[in-house]
Amino acid sequence: MTDFNSLLEKIKKIQTVNEASSLLLSQIDTPKITKALDFAIKAHKGQKRKSGEEYVIHPILVAVITSFFNKDEDIIAAAILHDVVEDTSYTIYYIKDKFGESVANLVEGLTKIVEIRGNSLIPSYSNEALTKSALTFRKMLTASIKDVRVLLIKLCDRLHNMLTLSALPPYKQKRIAEETLVVYAPIAHRLGISTIKNLLEDLAFKYLLPEEYTQIDEYIQKHKKEFFLKLNEMTQKIENLLLSNGFLKDEFEIKSRIKHYYSTYLKMQRKGISIEEVLDLLAIRIIVQKPINCYEVLGLVHLNFRPLISRFKDYIAIPKENGYQTIHTTVYDKNSIIEVQIRTFDMDKNAKFGIAAHWKYKLNTAMPNIKWLENMQFDENVNDFYELAKNDLFSEDIVVYTPSFDTVTLPRGASALDFAYAIHSDIGNKAVEALVNKEKVSLLHQLKTGDIVKIITGNEIIPRCSWINALKTAKAKYEQRKICRQKEKEINRKLALAILSTIFDLNELKIRALIKANDLCENIPKIVDDETFLKDVIKKITITIKKRNLIYLKKTKLKEYIFGNIKILSNKPINDIRFNYCCHPKFGDKILGILDKKEVEIHHRFCNNAEKKLKKAVFVKWIFNEQNRYLLVVSLQNKKGELAKFISFLTKMGIFIHSINLGNDSNNCKIEIEFDKKKYDMIKGKLNKNYNVIEFVSKKDAYNW
Secondary structure, eight states: OHHHHHHHHHHHHOOSHHHHHHHHHHHOOOHHHHHHHHHHHHHTTTOBOTTSSBTTHHHHHHHHHHHHHOOOHHHHHHHHHTTHHHHSSOOHHHHHHHHOHHHHHHHHHHOOOOOOOSGGGSOTTSOHHHHHHHHHHHHHHHHHHHOTHHHHHHHHHHHHHHHTGGGSOHHHHHHHHHHIIIIIHHHHHHTTOHHHHHHHHHHHHHHHOHHHHHHHHHHHHHHHHHHHHHHHHHHHHHHHHHHTTTOOGGGOEEEEEEOOHHHHHHHHHHHTOOGGGOTTSEEEEEEESSHHHHHHHHHHHHHHSEEOGGGOEETTTSOOTTOOOOEEEEEEETTEEEEEEEEEHHHHHHHHHGGGHHHHSOOOSOOOOOHHHHTTOOOSOHHHHHHHHHHHHSSOEEEEEOTTOOEEEEETTOBHHHHHHHHOHHHHHHEEEEEETTEEEOTTOBOOTTOBEEEEEOSSOOOOGGGGGGOOSHHHHHHHHHHHHHHHHHHHHHHHHHHHHHHHTOOHHHHHHHHHHTTOTTTGGGGGTOHHHHHHHHHHHHHHHHHHOTTOOOOOOOEEEEETTEEEEESSOOOEEEEOTTTOOOTTSOEEEEEETTEEEEEETTOHHHHHTTTSEEEEEEOOOGGGEEEEEEEOOSSTTHHHHHHHHHHHTTOEEEEEEEOSSSSEEEEEEEOOGGGHHHHHHHHHHHSEEEEEEETTOGGGO
């Protein structure tokens, strides 16, 4: 790591093309590299960066960084040439002709999508710049499946961009820093390249959260001398311990470090602690020759220093998905708490270089798993894909086990259903229940590291459309969306037929014939969400009926009804609505309305119970009505099931719940609700009778905001 830091310090001082070229050739000097260097200088001639320096300095220095991880000629040449196709008149075919297919394929995978052809690529709700970014990202991942070296060059490219980010205006700095933190640093982590991952995180952190960065920096700088004294003292103790127990001086190495700023910040946020309470702020790394030596050292450390057993992790026996192998333990030394990491020299190289180590060295360590790359190749809308990929990448990991003790890495907060999809799409699609540590749990049960998970499957594919937002992995969300898009088409068609049958008081067979007569078969599902189209369809069918049967006297004009935040269109009298608590639709969810005499029962559109009784239906949609919103604070008893009971109580009164906030230090429950204001006195009376109401006021009351 020291060598890499020294290299970066040299890179920061480079100002001319000659200086950059000399530094690169000091790393690797072959005819192919010289040829690529000369060509890049010629191709980029006259181009400048925002800082005013010659543009070609950037790709040359990207190649310098890349050369630290790999000395392969094709990789270095591709790094030198990675902007040529995008920024000059030279084509990828020219690159292939002059430098070979391998270099050309790498450059092609790194070339941004500059133009978008075809309106179908651009969603109506997005801007073209975002779409270009998303398309480029997907193209890069696709190329990486064929040759993961594309990602190594891209990470080195991003690292150099972050080192020179100060030349850009603040709004661009933040945008690039955010993308770096949520996309590129996690990719470095997945590839096991901690050297790049840590630098990208800290550089992005500095631009995104400058105040928090400064607070941590000031604390570290203030206590730096004290920290290094502690680390030096601990290093000397461990060295003496190893030497006195049979280890020779040249058989081990001991390094020390202060925790990286961004990982320190994450620890503080996750645990809600101050920097003084971060236990692994200081760390010693002991590097030995063989895996068995790691366990010998662990025994010596635990016998001579008091360990915190809850913080012990053995990633040698069970490597991380990215190939990382190290024993982690935390011990007391006098008044200090210090993390001790133990690994072999090969494991140390693997941790620094990740997947690149397997090109540079012939290691006997765990190879990083790149299955996650394949799991990100979806035929989603490009912007949806980009968001899914970012969410999947930018998440802390947990490791769980299959019944045969294979490991599966998932994002923190992942459910048993996420696990099922991680195993195989068919298992996720047909999952019916889960066993976690041999106990039956819900498929939405959140997993934690160390859980042993077994999925029971059925024979049918099961849509779980209302669960999509609760899922954590991109693959699970994608697979369920795919199923639900098809399911939604079926439900919308059934619902459309039920709405028209109710309006015209005709059976489904006759409605189908009338739809066909008006050439509406393809578009008829639209009426469930488009009231203008619904009215147009009613007119067309009415005309057809009158032409065929002059004695048809039913009134088909729709009347509008408003109940709280629900709008209904019906030609039948409606006195009230009720929410069925079997599916708890939330504001914005797709809903349907089942007509029961003069009441409308509101369900989530994907509710299985509703689908079974979908014969009489009306058009329903959400509306926003600030007049009908209230803030309710009640004190609930501190016992199991009390909140669920209270929510059910509200739902049965036709109250819509916008948000729930449970107090941390009391049993108070703060809820934002919505209902027809005509019901205010009745609802207030029932609430006061059954619960301890602390506050119940309209949201319009200014003192609440």
